[in-house]
Amino acid sequence: MYYSWLDRWDERRARRGEEGKETTGFILDADRAFPSEKIKSVGEFCARADQAATDLTFFDVPHGDDEGFETKDHWVTFQSDVPTDVAENNIVWAKVTGSASFDRALVIFHHWNARARNPQIASFFSKRGITVFEIAMPYHFERSRPGSAHADYMLSTNLGRTIESVRQAVCDGRKLIRWLRSEGYQEISVLGMSLGSWVAGLIAAHDANVAKASLFLAGGSLADMVWTGRATRSIRESLEAELELTDLRRAWGPLNLENHVFRLARPDLDLQFILAKRDKVVLPKLSEGLIRGLRGAGGQPQVLKMNCGHYSLGKLPYIIFAGLKAREFLS
Known part of the structure; x- marks a missing residue:
């Protein structure tokens, strides 16, 4: 009885999340994923993505200015090194919740379409000696596209823009982490939630500065999550008229955490997964x-x-059990 009620509650919450989401047309937009390359078909896009999925430098931070960090009133802002055509999205904002210790830092990556940061989580960890940086992922919070009802540019039917957005999120996170290291933090961890766990996982895989990664509601293939997940039905409806799941898996191969397992399994990285057995958004499989x-x-x-x-x-x-387990892991 209780779990039937819980499933219904999740379904109602999923329906509320569909408000404002519109079915949009499929767009290749290959130049966003692979700038200056002449790619004109899904097949060519997939072939290039196959190469990127095994390219150890694909998520490297571009050469940018690391001096442009500004700190004011519990905020850190800096310029993204992956510029886009939305000016607001090109300035990265991170909310800082300080602690008594300056040795450990935690960068939190929120879920897709988050409406606000989570001060309770930030306070929970800061009271335990960890300074928390809640970064805004592309097209969220202060970086939102003017006039948009949700973060439709972060994850969408636009194959190239989705890769660009996730890569931007990874590069932004790595730039912040590099700055934190220069500021004297000795142990830097990442925590990601749902889509944020893909970003946090990719950062942990490619950045040796990350000591620990706690991934909430994470999966391997982002393509499969979009194809089967409750929260992304509108995206699938547009995509399946143009390509098969096998094509989408290849197209978004660079974003598939399963393609980065050997880097995630490095001995100096501690990994934690907190999962939901009844998850309809990121299926347990x-x-x-x-x-x-x-x-x-x-x-x-x-x-x-x-x-x-x-x-x-x-x-x-559940959030209490998850929080205590994450605290134990990160502490």
């Missing part, structure tokens, strides 16, 4: 596939599975 891949690559991730849904993970008592 997508999480299990990633964890199997990590273990096959020699990784030993810590895994907590709770009998709740994607959205109800944020409800009591």
